[in-house]
Amino acid sequence: MSQASTELIRISGHPGTVPGAGLNREFQVCKLVDTTTCIGCKACEVACLEWNGYTFSETTFDNSYQTMPETAWNYWNLIKFNEHERADGSMMLLMRKDQCMHCEDPGCLAACPADAAIVQYANGIVDFQQANCIGCGYCMTGCPFNIPKFSPEARKVFKCTLCNDRVSVGLEPACIKACPTGCLHFGTKKEMKEMAQTRADQLRDVSGFADAGVYDPPGVSGTHVIYVLHDAKNPELYGGLPKDPHIPYSVRLWKGPLKWLGNLAMVGGLLGLAWHYMRFGPKKEEPIQPDNGNGRRP
Amino acid sequence: MTSDAVPRASAANHNEELIPRYTFGERANHWIGALSYTFALLTGLAFWSPYLYWLAAIVGGGPTARFLHPWFGLIFTVSLFWTFKEWRRDMEVDDGDRAWAKAMPYYIQNEDDKLPPVGRFNFGQKLFFWGIFCGVILLLLTGVALWYTEALPWSWRFVRYAAILIHASAALITIGLFLIHVYMSVFLEEGSFGSMVTGYVTRAWAWTFHRTWYEEIKGGSRSKQ
Numbered sequence: 001m002s003q004a005s006t007e008l009i010r011i012s013g014h015p016g017t018v019p020g021a022g023l024n025r026e027f028q029v030c031k032l033v034d035t036t037t038c039i040g041c042k043a044c045e046v047a048c049l050e051w052n053g054y055t056f057s058e059t060t061f062d063n064s065y066q067t068m069p070e071t072a073w074n075y076w077n078l079i080k081f082n083e084h085e086r087a088d089g090s091m092m093l094l095m096r097k098d099q100c101m102h103c104e105d106p107g108c109l110a111a112c113p114a115d116a117a118i119v120q121y122a123n124g125i126v127d128f129q130q131a132n133c134i135g136c137g138y139c140m141t142g143c144p145f146n147i148p149k150f151s152p153e154a155r156k157v158f159k160c161t162l163c164n165d166r167v168s169v170g171l172e173p174a175c176i177k178a179c180p181t182g183c184l185h186f187g188t189k190k191e192m193k194e195m196a197q198t199r200a201d202q203l204r205d206v207s208g209f210a211d212a213g214v215y216d217p218p219g220v221s222g223t224h225v226i227y228v229l230h231d232a233k234n235p236e237l238y239g240g241l242p243k244d245p246h247i248p249y250s251v252r253l254w255k256g257p258l259k260w261l262g263n264l265a266m267v268g269g270l271l272g273l274a275w276h277y278m279r280f281g282p283k284k285e286e287p288i289q290p291d292n293g294n295g296r297r298p
Numbered sequence: 299m300t301s302d303a304v305p306r307a308s309a310a311n312h313n314e315e316l317i318p319r320y321t322f323g324e325r326a327n328h329w330i331g332a333l334s335y336t337f338a339l340l341t342g343l344a345f346w347s348p349y350l351y352w353l354a355a356i357v358g359g360g361p362t363a364r365f366l367h368p369w370f371g372l373i374f375t376v377s378l379f380w381t382f383k384e385w386r387r388d389m390e391v392d393d394g395d396r397a398w399a400k401a402m403p404y405y406i407q408n409e410d411d412k413l414p415p416v417g418r419f420n421f422g423q424k425l426f427f428w429g430i431f432c433g434v435i436l437l438l439l440t441g442v443a444l445w446y447t448e449a450l451p452w453s454w455r456f457v458r459y460a461a462i463l464i465h466a467s468a469a470l471i472t473i474g475l476f477l478i479h480v481y482m483s484v485f486l487e488e489g490s491f492g493s494m495v496t497g498y499v500t501r502a503w504a505w506t507f508h509r510t511w512y513e514e515i516k517g518g519s520r521s522k523q
Contacts, residue, residue, distance in 0.1 A: 134360035137447035150448035250459040
């Protein structure tokens with residue numbers, strides 16, 4: 001797998017083809033988060049900070065376990081807590097590890113105008129290359145999961161790398177390494193999908209969660225981080241996980257039809273003006289003629 | 299044959315006589331606007347298409363282009379608002395413009411003698427001005443949302459979605475107007491470009507293209523306000 005995360009399949013803001021794409025058979029990697037066995041211990045948050053060299057951010061208190069409202073440019077991994085009251089009146093503490101979903105069809109990359117500021121590796125990891133980032137924030141508009149975050153100091157955008165630096169040398173991501181309950185798993189997409197499905201079946205058939213299921217949203221062609229949820233019909237309950245995430249329609253319209261229409265209009269306009277000059281030539285001033293009373297020439 | 303039909307003896311010199319059309323302030327403002335628009339246009343095109351991203355290099359690279367684009371947009375906005383203050387009266391669309399609009403095909407085919415006489419600015423120029431004005435209002439509003447996009451909370455993301463679409467669409471409209479403006483003033487209408495540099499036009503130019511304005515100012519008094 002060591003070569004897997006050095007082979008690119010998509011490059012943001014890049015004219016022409018992707019160099020070297022499709023040369024090797026690659027594993028598609030995947031992180032599986034089983035929210036039903038997560039205890040909200042935040043070991044994954046600590047491991048993420050440790051490995052990526054960030055310090056703790058200031059926490060806030062809002063009468064819940066939630067330590068900060070959302071991920072930050074230097075805090076890529078955050079457990080979202082929700083005290084959920086079920087239909088029978090009983091309480092469930094829903095906990096979901098929030099981080100970049102590493103979409104198969106990444107909205108951040110589609111929106112990015114900077115050549116190679118965002119790349120997608122053949123193993124499925126979507127990674128930001130801060131050296132090429134221009135800090136425009138379009139990725140924040142393209143992402144359906146509210147993941148890329150702008151650093152005012154660096155004037156660049158940051159997010160979870162799925163520990164690309166670890167994965168590329170055959171290690172599992174830091175968060176996986178730290179999880180004490182085994183609710184985090186890492187492997188190929190196929191294996192993780194099977195494991196998730198097995199767990200969801202178990203929750204449905206044995207544990208009485210009739211709506212248990214796997215979250216691997218088709219709107220972004222699937223993700224390289226998948227969840228097992230007790231209630232897959234209401235993913236919003238898990239700290240606002242979107243039900244049907246997709247690249248925003250306005251981003252699609254902007255990068256698709258509007259771009260072609262605009263390019264056509266600009267090139268057509270230039271050609272039209274050149275044609276006008278050749279057909280009609282310059283407007284020249286005329287010598288002043290006496291007025292015949294109606295303001296026009298006699 | 300009446301005496302009126304015979305050009306006066308001094309007519310040749312009279313035609314070439316220079317009369318003021320743009321003040322120094324108007325010209326300085328125009329070129330500040332022109333340069334800031336061009337800067338915003340080139341950097342904007344760099345963000346528009348990967349095939350034009352190299353344009354960012356000529357202003358110092360992607361991050362620099364991203365940093366300067368909004369500032370030059372602001373300079374252009376200020377320049378345009380000053381133009382609005384100065385030219386608002388001249389740019390008012392009146393009944394004469396409606397007749398001129400009907401006769402626009404003659405204008406496009408360079409048969410200017412078939413057009414009704416026009417004042418300081420013709421209907422085309424007024425359309426250009428108001429088009430740019432409306433476009434820049436949209437660019438300004440959406441531009442602020444894109445400038446500080448990280449300040450928008452996630453629940454306000456629809457503002458981002460609208461802003462990227464409207465900013466690009468409004469920019470395309472101003473680009474169309476800009477191309478026509480540059481083509482007409484630099485290539486098509488001889489004497490126009492010089493008038494925005496020196497401030498002067500010949501009497502013949504004023505008579506040919508802006509006859510009502512010429513009649514107003516030929517006595518020496520400009521009835522601008």
